[in-house]
Amino acid sequence: MSRYGVALAAGVLVVSGCTETDSKPAGPRPTVSSSGAPSSAPATPSPSLHGEEREIPPFDGRRAMADVRHLAGDIGPRLATGPAFREAAGWVSDRFAHLGYDVARQTYPVPAGNSWGVDVEAGRSANVVATPRGFDAARPYVVVGAHLDTIAVAPGAEDNASGIAVLLETARRVRADGMTQVVLVAFGGEEPRGDGDDDHHVGSRHYVATMSPVERRHLRAMVSLDRVGVGPPLTVGWVEGTTPRVRDALLRLAGRAGIRTAVEENTGSDHESFADAGLPAARLGGTGYAAYHSAQDVPAVVDRAQLRRVGEVLWAWLSGRAR
Numbered sequence: 208m209s210r211y212g213v214a215l216a217a218g219v220l221v222v223s224g225c226t227e228t229d230s231k232p233a234g235p236r237p238t239v240s241s242s243g244a245p246s247s248a249p250a251t252p253s254p255s256l257h258g259e260e261r262e263i264p265p266f267d268g269r270r271a272m273a274d275v276r277h278l279a280g281d282i283g284p285r286l287a288t289g290p291a292f293r294e295a296a297g298w299v300s301d302r303f304a305h306l307g308y309d310v311a312r313q314t315y316p317v318p319a320g321n322s323w324g325v326d327v328e329a330g331r332s333a334n335v336v337a338t339p340r341g342f343d344a345a346r347p348y349v350v351v352g353a354h355l356d357t358i359a360v361a362p363g364a365e366d367n368a369s370g371i372a373v374l375l376e377t378a379r380r381v382r383a384d385g386m387t388q389v390v391l392v393a394f395g396g397e398e399p400r401g402d403g404d405d406d407h408h409v410g411s412r413h414y415v416a417t418m419s420p421v422e423r424r425h426l427r428a429m430v431s432l433d434r435v436g437v438g439p440p441l442t443v444g445w446v447e448g449t450t451p452r453v454r455d456a457l458l459r460l461a462g463r464a465g466i467r468t469a470v471e472e473n474t475g476s477d478h479e480s481f482a483d484a485g486l487p488a489a490r491l492g493g494t495g496y497a498a499y500h501s502a503q504d505v506p507a508v509v510d511r512a513q514l515r516r517v518g519e520v521l522w523a524w525l526s527g528r529a530r
Contacts, residue, residue: 266518268511279364287356288330303337320400325359332395341387348388354397369436389529411477431478436509438493444473446482453489
């Protein structure tokens with residue numbers, strides 16, 4: 208997680224179900240059913256687009272923790288321009304595709320700089336963008352994102368395998384529900400390579416810069432999942448001077464669920480890229496973990512119950528906005 212951001216240009220490569228293109232997939236697509244391991248917990252009925260009730264799987268904390276362990280343990284540090292990041296991006300792409308999403312990869316340059324004390328060379332990184340079949344950019348929709356990259360030396364369990372794990376669990380539930388109006392993004396290049404605006408949030412700034420006028424006009428809100436695995440409380444951040452609408456909705460839903468919350472003015476995550484462009488956005492996170500940018504950011508610091516709390520608040524928010 209960083210404090211500033213940058214906008215850079217690049218191309219888009221569709222990696223599942225499409226061909227090479229220079230824009231994110233949009234437009235109506237046939238709906239397909241989701242896949243994934245069954246859970247023993249009771250499912251929650253939810254109305255579908257056609258009026259019948261669907262069985263929605265609950266948030267699976269064990270599955271989410273397995274994802275944290277894979278990213279931070281098996282793969283490890285995921286510098287945005289390095290081979291480990293490319294491995295992680297391929298893995299996330301495969302997970303989205305297996306669930307039946309249309310998956311695209313946006314690529315862009317990332318500048319050289321210093322990653323938390325380590326000099327790093329310039330290179331390229333990628334956003335992995337998943338849209339449900341049936342998504343229509345000409346209708347109101349929301350974006351949920353989490354950054355996949357880490358600083359050079361950190362395994363990145365809390366920052367930010369935790370956010371990716373909640374993103375993937377949410378993807379599984381979205382497909383089971385039949386929601387179409389949500390775009391899920393694993394961003395690259397979020398972590399800082401310097402103190403200037405051109406050294407941070409590269410992937411999300413690229414995403415915003417390449418949105419079409421139709422996409423901008425119909426985007427209702429963006430939520431960034433960043434460092435969500437330590438807590439309670441659940442922390443909601445927003446950029447001061449921008450609309451607090453998303454922040455307030457998340458706080459209200461957490462309060463209804465009896466979840467303790469904290470509020471902070473925050474420019475340290477990918478929501479800033481959207482807020483700076485005048486698009487409503489907020490960050491959903493946990494409690495600050497002092498060693499998050501270090502070799503001590505390992506899976507043991509992540510709390511499965513906190514992942515579930517964040518996942519359920521996000522699901523309540525999506526349920527009223529993404530159909």
